[in-house]
Amino acid sequence: MTGNLIERLRHAVGSSGVISDPDEMAGYLTDWRNAYTGTAAAVVRPGSTEEVAAVVELCHQAGVEVVPQGGNTGLCGGAVPDSSGRQLVLSLTRMRRIRDLDVANQTITVEAGVILQSVQDAAAAAGQLFPLSLGAEGSCTIGGNLATNAGGTGVLRYGTMRDLTLGVEVVLPDGRIWNGLRGLRKDNTGYDLKQLFIGAEGTLGVITAAVLKLFPAVRSRATAWVALPGPQAAVDLIGILRAVAGDRLTGFEIMSRQSVDFVLRHVSGARDPFGERHLWYALVELSDSLPVAGLDEVIETALGEAVERGLVVDAVVASSAAQAAALWALREGISEAQNHEGPSLKHDVTVPVSRIPALVERADRALDEAVPGVRVVTYGHIGDGNLHYNLSKPVGGDDDEFRSRASDLARIIYDQTSALEGSISAEHGLGQSKREIIADYKDSYELELMRGIKQLFDPRGLMNPGKVLPG
Numbered sequence: 001m002t003g004n005l006i007e008r009l010r011h012a013v014g015s016s017g018v019i020s021d022p023d024e025m026a027g028y029l030t031d032w033r034n035a036y037t038g039t040a041a042a043v044v045r046p047g048s049t050e051e052v053a054a055v056v057e058l059c060h061q062a063g064v065e066v067v068p069q070g071g072n073t074g075l076c077g078g079a080v081p082d083s084s085g086r087q088l089v090l091s092l093t094r095m096r097r098i099r100d101l102d103v104a105n106q107t108i109t110v111e112a113g114v115i116l117q118s119v120q121d122a123a124a125a126a127g128q129l130f131p132l133s134l135g136a137e138g139s140c141t142i143g144g145n146l147a148t149n150a151g152g153t154g155v156l157r158y159g160t161m162r163d164l165t166l167g168v169e170v171v172l173p174d175g176r177i178w179n180g181l182r183g184l185r186k187d188n189t190g191y192d193l194k195q196l197f198i199g200a201e202g203t204l205g206v207i208t209a210a211v212l213k214l215f216p217a218v219r220s221r222a223t224a225w226v227a228l229p230g231p232q233a234a235v236d237l238i239g240i241l242r243a244v245a246g247d248r249l250t251g252f253e254i255m256s257r258q259s260v261d262f263v264l265r266h267v268s269g270a271r272d273p274f275g276e277r278h279l280w281y282a283l284v285e286l287s288d289s290l291p292v293a294g295l296d297e298v299i300e301t302a303l304g305e306a307v308e309r310g311l312v313v314d315a316v317v318a319s320s321a322a323q324a325a326a327l328w329a330l331r332e333g334i335s336e337a338q339n340h341e342g343p344s345l346k347h348d349v350t351v352p353v354s355r356i357p358a359l360v361e362r363a364d365r366a367l368d369e370a371v372p373g374v375r376v377v378t379y380g381h382i383g384d385g386n387l388h389y390n391l392s393k394p395v396g397g398d399d400d401e402f403r404s405r406a407s408d409l410a411r412i413i414y415d416q417t418s419a420l421e422g423s424i425s426a427e428h429g430l431g432q433s434k435r436e437i438i439a440d441y442k443d444s445y446e447l448e449l450m451r452g453i454k455q456l457f458d459p460r461g462l463m464n465p466g467k468v469l470p471g
């Protein structure tokens with residue numbers, strides 16, 4: 001990148017918006033897990049849509065590749081530049097304005113760099129709910145949530161980011177601005193273009209703002225921590241809860257004992273709710289917009305039936321908001337806790353809910369045959385069929401040796417997932433980590449159509465190259 005371009009970028013966004021000092025850039029060049037590190041010519045932080053457009057247009061003219069970045073919490077290397085030192089990281093973190101909150105329309109319009117938790121807080125202050133919720137919500141951004149079509153713990157009831165979005169504003173790879181900020185629930189005027197940018201992981205353009213759906217605030221909640229003999233019992237328990245509680249079932253997370261062990265070992269203040277060890281656990285949440293909905297009774301009725309049928313071994317229903325938060329902390333602490341145990345090989349897979357037990361049985365057996373003693377950290381949003389099939393090395397194992405097995409182990413999990421008609425990425429995306437392997441699991445015609453879309457939006461291939469599409 002020429003000094004001339006850096007000067008122009010400074011002119012476009014102000015000197016403080018362009019970082020080229022290697023030490024100051026470092027935090028933008030490595031991901032949350034320290035799994036990917038790149039280099040960059042500069043990090044640019046525009047403060048408005050017009051400034052984003054000016055930066056992208058300058059890069060387009062100069063043939064410079066752009067890597068959009070939000071909170072940099074992504075788990076597949078999508079926001080990290082390559083090692084050429086020629087790419088530009090475009091950080092949206094200065095675009096933090098909430099542009100509008102329309103209670104009558106049940107919408108909030110926010111810029112891409114707004115932290116997810118700030119959107120939840122703004123909605124709550126207006127007596128509303130923005131339901132996307134995930135472990136990184138204190139640092140991930142709405143732009144990143146859109147670009148990855150984030151999921152998290154509320155999908156069962158409210159859907160993924162795709163379902164929560166009514167409109168987007170995008171800077172296209174040549175610097176043009178597409179204003180698709182419509183707050184309409186019905187709009188049948190042709191192709192739904194916003195859906196192309198959602199989940200595109202920054203490969204089709206830079207999302208600068210969005211209109212998101214709001215829902216009635218939650219006014220009552222019941223939370224339970226449940227011990228189970230295995231995944232089949234979890235699937236059956238979901239059925240009972242659905243029958244008894246209907247749409248009030250808003251969360252159902254599963255965790256293997258290995259996952260909980262890591263949290264108890266590494267997260268300060270974490271405490272096992274039961275005296276005895278169990279093989280599997282579920283965290284169940286019911287919620288309602290009515291202040292007095294009798295949810296404790298509803299959850300107890302469902303759990304009582306499950307105990308009678310031998311599906312539940314033990315259960316505790318939270319008696320206060322603080323106790324419920326402590327149960328959620330056991331679940332949300334798993335990602336962080338696993339980082340203390342050496343490399344964490346992440347596999348974010350999904351199969352139809354009914355096939356989860358078969359997946360766990362087959363994959364666990366094959367993984368242990370491949371690497372005896374491998375620690376399988378299985379947990380996730382089983383209510384919508386999504387398991388995080390994360391792996392840690394055997395006790396006393398060597399980090400590099402374990403990493404060298406990464407692609408064999410991934411294939412074991414992906415082959416079993418694929419045989420059960422699942423997908424190798426439920427919510428984290430492809431980024432750079434699954435960009436090549438996806439070619440073995442996705443229909444070649446589907447990939448050809450995706451390449452055609454990329455060519456239409458970004459014929460010069462300047463927008464987040466090396467991500468999503470196989471090389």
Ligand code: FAD
Pocket residue numbers: 032067068069070071072073074075077078079092112133134135136139140141142143144145146147148149150151152153201202203205206207208335336427428431464467
């Ligand atoms: P980044 O990491 O900065 O970027 C992610 C991708 O989006 C990159 O490809 C980047 O180029 C692109 N991008 C970012 N901003 C824009 C933009 N404005 N325009 C275009 N492209 C853009 N994810 C889930 O889905 N569910 C979970 O439950 C979940 N739990 C997590 C728990 C922890 C502890 C952590 C660390 C991560 C978790 N994640 C989860 C993954 C991650 O938080 C999400 O993928 C999140 O949506 C990423 O947001 P971000 O702002 O950090 O994006």
Ligand code: MLT
Pocket residue numbers: 075135152332334335346380388390
């Ligand atoms: C989660 O649900 O905690 C994350 O999506 C999973 C992960 O960090 O692998």
Ligand code: ZN
Pocket residue numbers: 152380381388427
């Ligand atoms: Zn998840």
